[in-house]
Amino acid sequence: MAITGARQKAAVQALKASDWHLEGAFDVFYSQPQSKTHTDSRHLEELYNRYKDPYLDMIMADGIARLCNDLQVDPQDIVMLVVSWHMKAATMCEFSKQEFVGGLQSLGIDSLEKFQERIPFMRSELKDEQKFREIYTFSFGWAKEKGQKSLALDTAIGMWQLLFAEKHWPLVDHWCQFLQARHNKAISRDTWSQLLEFTRTVDSGLANYDAEGAWPYLIDEFVDYLNENGVGADGFSRTIGA
Amino acid sequence: MTSHLKEISKSIEAAQGESFLEELNRKWNDHNKALQMIRDILMYMDRTYIPSNHKTPVHELGLNLWRDNIIHSSKIQSRLLNTLLELVHRERTGEVIDRGLMRNIIKMLMDLGSAVYQEDFEKHFLEVSAEFYKVESQKFIECCDCGEYLKKAEKRLNEEIERVTHYLDAKSEIKITSVVEKEMIANHMPRLVHMENSGLVNMLLDDKYEDLGRMYNLFRRVPNGLLTIREVMTSHLRETGKQLVTDPERLKDPVEFVQRLLDEKDKYDSIINKAFSNDKTFQNALTNSFEYFINLNARSPEFISLFVDDKLRKGLKGVSEEDVEIILDKVMMLFRYLQEKDVFEKYYKQHLAKRLLSGKTVSDDAERSLIVKLKTECGYQFTSKLEGMFTDMKTSQDTMQGFYASHPELGEGPTLVVQVLTTGSWPTQPSSTCNLPSEMSALCEKFRSYYLGTHTGRRLSWQTNMGNADMKATFGKGQKHELNVSTYQMCVLMLFNNAERLNYKEIEQATEIPAPELKRCLQSMACVKGKNVLRKEPMSKDIGEEDAFFVNDKFSSKFYKVKIGTVVAQKESEPEKQETRQRVEEDRKPQIEAALVRIMKSRRVLDHNNLISEVTKQLQQRFLPNPTEIKKRIESLIERDFLERDNVDRKLYRYLA
Secondary structure (H helix, E strand, O other), X not given: OOOOOXXXXXXXXXXXXXOOXXXXXXXXXXXXXXXXXXXXXXXXXHHHHHHOOOOOOEEOHHHHHHHHHHHXXXXXXXXXXXXXXXXXXXXXXXXXXXXXXXXXXXXXXXXXXHHHHHHHHHHHHOOOXXXXXXXXXXXXXXXXXXXXXXXXXXXXXHHHHHHHHHOOOOOHHHHHHHHHHHHOOOEOHHHHHHHHHHHXXXXXXXXXXXXXXXXXXXXXXXXXXXXXXXXXXXOOOXXXXX | OHHXXXXXXXXXXXXXXXXXXXXXXXXXXXXXXXXXXXXXXXXXXXXXXXXXXOOOOHHHHHHHHHHHHHHOOHHHHHHHHXXXXXXXXXXXXXXOOOHHHHHHHHHHHHHXXXXXXXXXXXXXXXXXHHHHHHHHHHHHHHHOOHHHHHHHHHHHHHHHHHHHHHHOOOOHHHHHHHHHHHHHHHHHHHHHHOOOXXXXXXXXXXXXXXXXXHHHHHHOXXXXXXXXXXXXXXXXXXXXXXXXXXXXXXXXXXXXXXXXXXXXXXXXXXXXHHOOOOOHXXXXXXXXXXXXXXXXXXXXXXXHHHHHHHHHHHHOOOOOHHHHHHHHHHHHHHHHHOOOHHHHHXXXXXXXXXXXXXXXXXXXXXXXXXXXXXXXXXXXHHHHHHHHHHHXXXXXXXXXXXXXXXXXXXXXXXXXXXXXXXXXXOOOOOOOOOOOOHHHHHHHHHHHHHHHHHOOOOOOOOOHHHOEEEEEEEOOOOOEEEEEEEHHHHHHHHHOOOOOEEEHHHHHHHHOOOHHXXXXXXXXXXXXXXXXXXXXXXXXXXXXXXXXXXXXXXXXXXXXXXXXXXXXXXXXXXXXXXXXXXXHHHHHHHHHHHHHHHHHHHHOEEEHHHHHHHHHHHHOOOOOOOHHHXXXXXXXXXXXXXXXXXXXXXXXXXXXX
């Protein structure tokens, strides 16, 4: 109880579920839906007001920067993306009150200290394959402009570099270079989601790339680009000429 | 009897040389007669005792005894065989032999039972024949050319068939012919077909119908014979065709190009008809080959359209109706081979528009007949716009009548003929500026108000780049001519009614015709021999901004009517070709999308590869879609929420209602 901040009932449940083994109990506790944890809504309200924009009922970029500062986290840190995901935020660089409060509640956070404590956990979520997929898919809608169907190229490249630094994809730099050299247009949702499949299915030597595999056209072009530039056997090979 | 027969055997053995067979024959006849008599005498025993005691009947017994004691006697058996084979050999080398005797002896063997015939004669006969023909075929092939060899082979084959009818068992025919076929034909097929200077390819080139027919008839008897011929013919045809369509010399004249294709087709149709007895597999091979090489040249659709254009403008002048049909049918055949039928459609429309507007078609019936053929081949959609063009022409005539009927005062002035074109049906042209001379513009306005009076809600825009004019001109020395010019040319010429000299800039300003067209127009009137109604200073070929123009008072022509207009359909220049190709590609995109939506709507769920092949199948009547383009269209449809990918299997697409 002291470590997790859980209530007695939840703690007992977790211990029971893991046959009274302490470490197992931690696993059980943390994998439970977080809504079971109690948060103080008054504290949350205060927290929200601390960061909200003076003119709008939203936390805007400014507020977010201050929040990050207080958390001692870089605003560009990918953990902020995970936070946004938990909040089901509609667009980057802003949180509505509902998003902010609802998200933190689900994480069991009602103070900065608790927030800081949860950060390692949120980082670890990126390692989970399924969650990473959800976060990745979420990012598309989150990063694009409101009202647009596609994601601007620069933003997409930024996102990809952020995401795939975390879950390493050897070809991410080649991909971004390719896009800048050859594509110069916005990225569609289909391309975005199919790219993740591509990183998961096709190895970096392109050995198992199937040309008939219904990959989006852009990805086919990327493969051609790689072949042209001699990226073959090991994926880490020669640098691509400017 | 046995001992008696042994005696006989001795006497036969003793027979020398020639008389061996005769002796045998004679004794055999005697034996038969005797046997018959014995059988008659012992008939009662034959019928009662023998069956119930399972003994051999008399006649049969007699035959068996003959067989065992005479035919199989050690001294006679081999001698008999060798003699027979010797005689056959002699006959094959051209000697005349006693066929009657042969027949009798062979019949004797047959009577003794088919086992005897086969074992004691036929088997060896076939072996020896094989050997004989092996040697002979080798000899022939060294010294004969293909045609001669085939003649010899045919002769031998016929000889053997004849031999069988004369003195062998009918069942032997198929066996001996197989031997000949194998030795003379099958074993040498590749060498014959590829023989230099006389092989199949040469026969095809020289239309040697008789030789080809003979080859066909002989080769069809052996396994893969026809296949061999077909393969060689196909690869030769493809090679020839490929050279035809990629030869830069040929490409200079589209009409020639197409004519050569038609000639080639005629040639092979003839060959297949006369020599290959209209064999369907050969016809198919012909079709496949044509389909292959005609599409190697991306300009084939354009050229075929130009060919048709040429025919319909002048080529078919004075040709009878039936012959017209024949030519059009042949053109349709080439059309069927095209992969990119939509490209043809685009060019055909352009060329048809020019023909209709300049009134240059030689036969309305021929035009319509071709449209009907295209409709039958490709469906209503293909030709509906073309038909719309014809309708517009007809309607315009009626409109003109109505116009002049309601404006009788215009009878005196210049005659205006307007064709009102429905925008969707005619090839799209960007309309450009052009200031008409005042006489004409007033008239045009009158027409516009007349037309819009009866057709409210429509919009008319003058297509000055597509019109023409007939003008009466009087030159410096009084020579009068009637000039047929394009509308642009007319505008330029009319300026000279009010000015002696005009420079380029002034002309440009007054007419507002776009520069490239204006330059072309001036060039055609000032720089072309026989059509130089204008004089230019300086006399260079190109039009410079500072050039000055005058009426050429010294203009002369043999003809009263001089045609200077430039509305003839021509082979497109490189940039024009690119433009047309681009437009065709653009037009294909919605067609691919429509096919995709159609297919997905009915199938609901379909995987990637099947979707691509379905779309290709649906569209192949018009063109062969590029799989990459199809993919792009699929992605576009996903983007627009017509389709989605399945959650589990990313290669599966689902239709979103």
